[in-house]
Amino acid sequence: MSRKYFGTDGIRGRANTPPMTPEIAMRLGMAAGKYFRRDESRRHSVVIGKDTRLSGYMLEPALVAGFTSVGMDVTLFGPLPTPGVAMMTTSLRADLGVMISASHNAFEDNGIKLFGPDGYKLSDEIELEIESRMDRALDDKLAAPSALGRARRVDDAQARYVEIVKATFPRGMRLSGLRVCVDCANGAAYKVAPTALYELGAEVFPIGVSPDGFNINSEVGSTDTRALREAVLKYRADIGIALDGDADRCILIDEKGDTIDGDQLIGMIATHWKERDLLAKNGVVATVMSNLGLEKHLAAMGLSLERTKVGDRYVVERMRDGGFNLGGEQSGHIVLSDYTTTGDGLIAALQVLAVMVGSEKPLSKISRVFEPIPQKLVNVRYSGGDPLENETVQETISAVEGRLGKAGRLVIRKSGTEPLIRVMAEAEKADDMEKAVNEVADAVRSAS
Known part of the structure; x- marks a missing residue:
């Protein structure tokens, strides 16, 4: 069955142009709300987060209107990384989680990602079922006036996420003495990432933390690391962390100013976890785009590389099916299923920082575990x-x-x-x- 609205990662397009219009967002809220509101004996709820792009102010209320019109209660987080929304979906026992973001795209674009009550992105089958309901959503029966959903905004979602992220760092270990540059892409992590790193003891030099609705991913972030490289060299930092607009991916810069992509991160974490018997199933999951050099490096350690279609959701699906706990993409989506249900750039960076602290070696000495094939x-x-x-x-x-x-x-x-x-x-x-x-x-x- 062909897809009309959903792509490889939710619904995405140019803001205020189909499918990223308020009307379609409202119909999505109505259709998804109807799908997840099957048990009439209890209240149902959805949580919504977003990044910092201007069109989020347009799409968020449209989604709220759709969900509340079919009787779903709505909790609004404001700017929060995509993995934070996934975490809060399960933490608040919501039926559905929604992230309004176009990830690494420019501000002109936006998107809507959906998470089920287990914090995982929806399957193709569920997305197709929701699609089939969207075009008839305006004709379906709505909630009675007394059964309309309520909407509330919570102020501590960012603080909750920071505490969850910090808990993934090894107990008793600190970042004291490390100088860390973090580029938040003027996106969803512009508050939480510097805060988490500072509270773990690092000296933090943040850039890309002044969102204005238009500058998300503009000459900053994981797709343009030039500003971060300059900052790392300027401040003599030990590491540079580049997140994207919704902070579900990261690219690193070492103390010499060299770039470390997702394949090298996967290889480094796999090597470290293998040595400490933390790697499940003696293998990792990556996409068809990951470098052949990574596959050969893993094979030399007796590890397998399972390849999937491009998209972190497909990586996660294979990880769940096969019992793997490490996977990701060359672009910087790193999925650590012991901690998260989706890619999390900040948690991935903390795993690298833990290796740095534990080994007492600079990033340049531990980060290139294989020679990439051209x-x-x-x-x-x-x-x-x-x-x-x-x-x-x-x-x-x-x-x-x-x-x-x-x-x-x-x-x-x-x-x-x-x-x-x-x-x-x-x-x-x-x-x-x-x-x-x-x-x-x-x-x-x-x-x-």
């Missing part, structure tokens, strides 16, 4: 049709895959949030990698 990703924008169905494109892909053989990989996929074809190639020789990715990208452009 890899390149090219995004090709298209309009109309499906370039991947073009015969010439298919022939080019087949020829390139044959040429790479087992010494490399070719991954081609559609973006779930933008009209892009993502072409990624890996090869042991950089020249082979460049040739492979350029051939396929050129074929896709010609067919677009």
